[in-house]
Amino acid sequence: MLTPEEIEEIEHEAALVPVRRAACIEALKIVQQRRGYISDESLRDIAEHMGMSVEDLDSVATFYNLVFRRPVGRNVILLCDSISCYVMGYEKIYEYIRERLQIGFGETTRDGRFTLLPNCCLGTCDHAPALMINNELYRDLTTERLNEILTEYK
Amino acid sequence: MEKPLTQHINSNRPPLNFNEYSGVGGYEAVRKAMAMAPAEITKTVQDSDLKGRGGAGFNTGMKWSFVPMNGRHESKYLVANADEMEPGTFKDRLLLEGNPHQLIEGMIISAYAIQANVSYIFLRWAYKKAARVIRQAIAEAYDAGYLGKNILGSGFSLEMHLHTGVGRYMCGEETALLNALEGKRATPRTKPPFPQVSGLFGKPTIVNNVETLCNIPHIINRGAEWFKDLSLGDDAGTKLYGISGRVNKPGIWELPMGTTMRELIEEHGGGMRKGYKFKGALPGGASTDFLVEEHMDVKMDFRSVAAAGSRLGTGTMVILDDQTCPVGFVHNLEHFFAQESCGWCTPCREGLPWTEKILKSLENGSGRQEDISLLEMHTQFLGPGNTFCALAPGAMEPLQSALKYFRDDFEKHIDEKRCPYK
Numbered sequence A: 001m002l003t004p005e006e007i008e009e010i011e012h013e014a015a016l017v018p019v020r021r022a023a024c025i026e027a028l029k030i031v032q033q034r035r036g037y038i039s040d041e042s043l044r045d046i047a048e049h050m051g052m053s054v055e056d057l058d059s060v061a062t063f064y065n066l067v068f069r070r071p072v073g074r075n076v077i078l079l080c081d082s083i084s085c086y087v088m089g090y091e092k093i094y095e096y097i098r099e100r101l102q103i104g105f106g107e108t109t110r111d112g113r114f115t116l117l118p119n120c121c122l123g124t125c126d127h128a129p130a131l132m133i134n135n136e137l138y139r140d141l142t143t144e145r146l147n148e149i150l151t152e153y154k
Numbered sequence B: 001m002e003k004p005l006t007q008h009i010n011s012n013r014p015p016l017n018f019n020e021y022s023g024v025g026g027y028e029a030v031r032k033a034m035a036m037a038p039a040e041i042t043k044t045v046q047d048s049d050l051k052g053r054g055g056a057g058f059n060t061g062m063k064w065s066f067v068p069m070n071g072r073h074e075s076k077y078l079v080a081n082a083d084e085m086e087p088g089t090f091k092d093r094l095l096l097e098g099n100p101h102q103l104i105e106g107m108i109i110s111a112y113a114i115q116a117n118v119s120y121i122f123l124r125w126a127y128k129k130a131a132r133v134i135r136q137a138i139a140e141a142y143d144a145g146y147l148g149k150n151i152l153g154s155g156f157s158l159e160m161h162l163h164t165g166v167g168r169y170m171c172g173e174e175t176a177l178l179n180a181l182e183g184k185r186a187t188p189r190t191k192p193p194f195p196q197v198s199g200l201f202g203k204p205t206i207v208n209n210v211e212t213l214c215n216i217p218h219i220i221n222r223g224a225e226w227f228k229d230l231s232l233g234d235d236a237g238t239k240l241y242g243i244s245g246r247v248n249k250p251g252i253w254e255l256p257m258g259t260t261m262r263e264l265i266e267e268h269g270g271g272m273r274k275g276y277k278f279k280g281a282l283p284g285g286a287s288t289d290f291l292v293e294e295h296m297d298v299k300m301d302f303r304s305v306a307a308a309g310s311r312l313g314t315g316t317m318v319i320l321d322d323q324t325c326p327v328g329f330v331h332n333l334e335h336f337f338a339q340e341s342c343g344w345c346t347p348c349r350e351g352l353p354w355t356e357k358i359l360k361s362l363e364n365g366s367g368r369q370e371d372i373s374l375l376e377m378h379t380q381f382l383g384p385g386n387t388f389c390a391l392a393p394g395a396m397e398p399l400q401s402a403l404k405y406f407r408d409d410f411e412k413h414i415d416e417k418r419c420p421y422k
């Protein structure tokens, strides 16, 4: 079931567009923002609310990299693996995370604290290597600095 | 040297708010434009020779001139393409975070020129700070009467919305972007009809890059001739140039269009880092052909870079140094393209993962003699004219030029059954 707050936010977005389904990506974002990811149940509820078939909405949800259809940890690390970060050594950062958190790309730590995902170019190539944790951008990374950063996320 | 786009950008402080921006001449161009006929604005922009900064370099005024102006269309749309996901590209971020009112001013004038009453900024998800400052600036512009109904009593009305994406390179392709705005998968549309005639929700639509739009207020204020005179090369205006990779001072600079690659790397980028030599560069993002040492004096404008066998693209350069494996470099690019392909066309959907696998096997030491001709075959099959959008041909540009300039590196991987750089 969608909560009244979720419905209100979705309706606010739907009122801004001439065709109702145009707000379906916003609806996915609104629900993911609150629940961390889009479960099958959430997907069904949103589809029904938007007047779309579940399959149609799922085809949209699975198209986009940042709609999560599986549970993620409390903090999501998005590590840039594109060209400038490749040249500047994102692989070292990856190895460090793997060793320290014992997770590879697409995995979540046992305690549910972190999920690690690869991400396309974050658009900060003059400060490579870079990553984002939740909504925060970190640049000019070194393993020492990352060590400090990770301790800030519980 | 004039730097119209970045003159009011200072990364150490918040962007100018509405009052500060107005105080330095901001929104004057809107007032000037509202006194002009829409066709006059389009003509000025066309005469200025402003070319699209999103990568393809099409004359902006010409693009606008295809929008029907017969008064029969109640709705038309203007969209700012702020998806910026081309690997190695970080120029629009500067304009979005640094001076959001400049973009909004450019959008108001552009919307007026095509008589669009609704506009969107399609912003990539990752640009959190940009989203914050744009929201604020849009609200200020509404409060000041530059957005909304009957702007400055001109009878012209414009709504503006910020839409943040959920991450997919294809959202930057202009017709795929329109599908994303309509709540669909971001696959491109067949053309014709072109979006100028049938775009968002089936209505006439213009999609322009952020940097393109930010140039508009200055062209209206100062005129087409002034804009042309800013350039040192064959194309008009200034350009945001960036460099990433192993130079001493990676960064981004507004410089006259037509600044040479040598000046960019040696002067602005501070030269190569100690112990590293220049081997090649992608001049404008992941989907452009390599330029090499012999091209150092090429002027970085659309025409000159094309004459050198590549494309200016986004104007943000990625440097390949002598200690980075060119095969590994291209493998990284093809991995990106294979992952981001929308899967609509067979050559792209099937060919990119195949290309990626071949490059990976070369890197792992299991390359075979015939792999080079297989890669060459792909550059043909995925080349221009075989797919619905430019992702696949773009993906082939760094590959085909790497095969041309760094062929001995590919051969060494096969002959020595290992990556010689590891």
Ligand SMILES: Cc1cc2nc3c(=O)[nH]c(=O)nc-3n(C[C@H](O)[C@H](O)[C@H](O)COP(=O)(O)O)c2cc1C
Binding pocket: B051, B052, B053, B054, B055, B056, B057, B058, B060, B081, B082, B083, B084, B085, B086, B169, B170, B171, B172, B173, B174, B175, B207, B208, B209, B210, B212, B213, B389, B390, B391
């Ligand atoms: C796969 C792909 C991705 C693109 N991404 C962007 C982008 O992020 N930003 C952009 O302005 N143009 C991008 N483009 C180019 C747009 O399709 C379009 O040409 C451009 O937004 C037009 O604006 P302009 O005429 O002002 O350059 C992309 C094109 C392709 C094929």
Ligand code: SF4
Binding pocket: B170, B188, B340, B341, B342, B343, B344, B345, B346, B348, B349, B387, B388, B389, B390, B391, B392, B393
């Ligand atoms: S070229 Fe690739 S990305 Fe473009 S439409 Fe075809 S399959 Fe999609």
